[in-house]
């Protein structure tokens with residue numbers, strides 16, 4: 037390989053310089069005592085460009101998906117990392133160079149990959165019905181073997197789905213094992229179609245509903261309750277003509293409202309009701325639940341365009357200090373004629389990547405965990421440079437019932453990756469368990485995993501798992517109890 041990665045913030049520094057490795061580390065080094073009542077696997081995926089990009093201005097989200105597995109049991113943890121062998125990565129490896137141009141604009145790719153699937157499978161990994169799904173919202177998922185991380189191929193659930201895109205944020209009903217999912221731009225780039233799916237615990241599709249959004253725009257995460265689903269339409273619009281001219285897939289629209297489509301799960305889509313709120317950026321969902329004709333969705337919301345790499349037509353990019361992301365409770369009242377939407381903040385600090393105890397998903401929750409940012413805390417800018425994109429210097433726990441907040445700040449040269457809640461083996465009480473999070477050590481250019489008592493974050497880690505290498509910033513991951521092998525037949 038002779039090409040070099042660009043000297044841009046997307047490809048440099050302790051968070052964003054590509055890691056590019058695959059491998060295993062048996063029995064990771066641990067500081068402290070790793071609890072023996074953590075039993076299962078933490079799967080996570082990072083965009084990690086396998087080759088220097090075709091374009092200098094390439095973005096983090098265009099990196100090839102590299103899946104990590106941290107397998108816990110008996111007070112030990114083993115580590116494994118493999119790239120998802122997507123069609124595009126296999127083509128790149130054969131050519132020993134990147135063949136892919138502008139993010140989500142296949143018309144800018146090398147002609148040799150015309151017709152190949154364009155997914156990087158880099159956004160989220162989730163085990164369901166014995167299949168590890170590696171997901172990117174512009175494509176069907178890839179199926180991986182959860183025990184080996186071997187890629188089986190594009191996954192249409194055994195022929196049950198068309199090739200419509202599939203979200204990277206499906207939800208699991210903890211009581212039934214059902215998976216609830218959707219896809220947007222479901223009839224092609226620039227289409228307003230959304231397809232909604234439900235699958236049973238064995239992966240059999242039980243529901244499919246097609247609806248239309250008011251505009252063609254990003255629908256990254258969504259919210260699901262026992263009876264309703266909420267589609268948040270982020271004001272990042274798609275324009276087919278722009279794509280044809282080689283432009284970016286998304287463009288921020290400062291004059292568009294935030295749209296939220298609320299729909300009954302057991303209907304045919306005819307009841308879908310669109311609520312609007314002032315322009316803003318809907319982030320990730322903590323959880324949602326319903327009570328009668330009211331739907332409550334706790335999601336992060338930012339007062340402007342978080343994605344500086346998808347600017348509006350005039351190119352304006354807000355400075356990071358002016359953007360404030362908060363965890364917000366949206367209340368959708370369907371009992372009022374025309375619907376009524378209320379919004380109230382749940383956190384007094386900037387926060388993103390919120391997580392719950394997944395055992396209460398779709399139902400009322402008491403606890404939430406998230407990455408948080410406290411700008412008053414010390415930061416070693418002289419040693420490690422300016423704060424990178426997605427810099428969060430604290431882990432936070434919010435008791436939603438009492439409003440009480442606990443935080444843990446690592447040090448002046450560390451920041452976090454998305455945490456995950458892990459129930460203590462044998463317990464059933466919400467919140468009884470651990471919070472796991474990767475910590476980027478900006479000074480040493482290494483990565484640790486901290487294990488905290490989820491309800492006592494302030495006391496700091498009970499154990500710190502040391503990785504002998506640096507992990508590029510990941511996006512999302514999920515906890516999985518011990519999984520058994522399954523026969524996966526890919527597309």
Ligand SMILES: [Fe+2]
Pocket residue numbers: 159204205256257320511512
């Ligand atoms: Fe996400």
